[in-house]
Amino acid sequence: MRRSWRAAGALAACGLLLGACTGAGHGTGGTPSPDPGTPDTPGTRGTSRDATAPRSASAGRIDAARLPRTAAQARALVRGVIADPELFGSGAVRATPYESDPDTWPVLGDDCAWQPRGLPGDVLATLTRYMEMPDGRGRTAGVTVTVTVHRTALDAAWQQAGVLDETMRCPDQTPASGERLTGMAGLTRLTGLSSSASAYGEGANLYSDDVLRESGDCRGGESGGTFAYYLRQAAYGPVVVSAAACGGQAGKNADGPTVEPVQACVVAMVGRVKLRIGRPAPGGSGTPAPSGPGTPGTPAGKPSGKPSVMEGGA
Template identity: 40%
Template sequence: MGGLVGESKGKAVLRACGCAVAGLFLIAGCTADGTSKGGAASGSPGTSATPSGTGASGTGGTGASAPAAGPSSSARVAMPPVDESKQPKTAAEARDLLGRIIIAEQDLGPEVARSTPFESGPGRWPVLDESCVWQTEGLPDDVLATSTRHFHIPAKDGRGRVRINATVTVHHNREESGWETARAMEEVLRCPEQKLREGEDLKSLWGGAFYLGEQMNEWTEDAFTESGDYVSAQDGGPYPYTWSQAQFGPVTVAIAAKGAQGVTNDDLTGYVANGTSLMMIQAKQELGKAAG
């Protein structure tokens, strides 16, 4: 499938299911105003990072209700050019940067709590093998640092436990981060059914990717979203599953959300869009050139 990856990146990978994907971008654009594969495997990559320190971006109530949208799109943070002098050159600099981008639980809403473990161990990277089973390996050469945080919304009032993961990955340059998005697209085409770990599976996956300016994507250089069904031996299913990834310069940010009994896809989309758009804002603030 390597040739497919190159063709995908060169020709604006898979524009199928455009309406649904564009809807996620529209939500993200609204919730990002005024101021953005996580969770693929139990050993997803991560490193200890300092909470972002921003205020909560989600305003959802009890259960898994989707957060409310933010101010009008006229206040949206513009897409600034990347300031190459701010790009990290070492793993230590990259870890420091992602610590300022990745979100904390309060950024998703007051009902969201930390899971245990909260952050994945450093130095590991999720890889989808030839059998469509997620494994972990050491960091590839094109990754300076990555971190995944694990959250959940506790079961309440007839709704099951919702699981949410946030991931930030820092590459050496924009080309490497772009190839990460291309590989994600190739993975969903190659493996519409995937095993996260024993007793947890993703089924009926589909995805779509859009460059800046395509299908209402006005907030990220390259965006990808994936949706399908989540099935758990412990919790049952199928339940809705969705994942969104966005790119700015050498950085990718992503949110994955797994549903549960009584939780709709719309419930998940609000959290995914809010979390991704907030991290995208913070990436732009950290790496974008100042106006003027």
């Protein structure tokens, strides 16, 4: 699904997610700033935080020399970190089609309907994969995972802010004709959407610059029923990863059987990003230093077993 594909431009939501979305020394054009791995300081939204703590998970932990500068480099990074069915455990399989058109970027219109557009200038590469897995009720849940590489961390932060804005503006949304928005053929509506966010250090988010949750119901599909919808999206430096599932009992969005696999997938993909663009650990081992207790060490490629949800329920 392409929910991580939100176009940036959410001034109202920006204040909710970030302390300031501009003026932090980050380029917004094609040339990254000297510190492209550090997004603007996230807002605490009433949460007390140690003033000496890093202002983001990626602050000082990204190796600028390892960041992609071209679309080709970004596409290689995307394919190195994006999840495959094995990450979701036994029973998960590829859907048809398996991958999105990497040159498209859905945009939510004023009518709350998604329409495909070309890639925006701040995006170097993006890719969505569609899968299916058991939903715990004897049916199949549609699953989507997306990885997007922006030119700067600030661009990634704007994308995160855009998610909150879109949910507030359009709690009910319509996918574009033929778009497998949540991996379910024939999906007609997403309804009752709500979202929340946690910056690094808030709640149990100890692994990403900020993490978003979105939930509601998804309607349609081959059976024409209503199911639970859940999305998790996280940013680390200029990279945004997301996973979402449409399946299970409607209304059980926060504790349904698809929630834990979605959470674990996002944590694992962020871990892969860290291994690809992070600074080497002290001692020259070549492995990036962990950014907190929630840092998974899964290398790119096939993971060994099902990842645990290190973020918890926050």
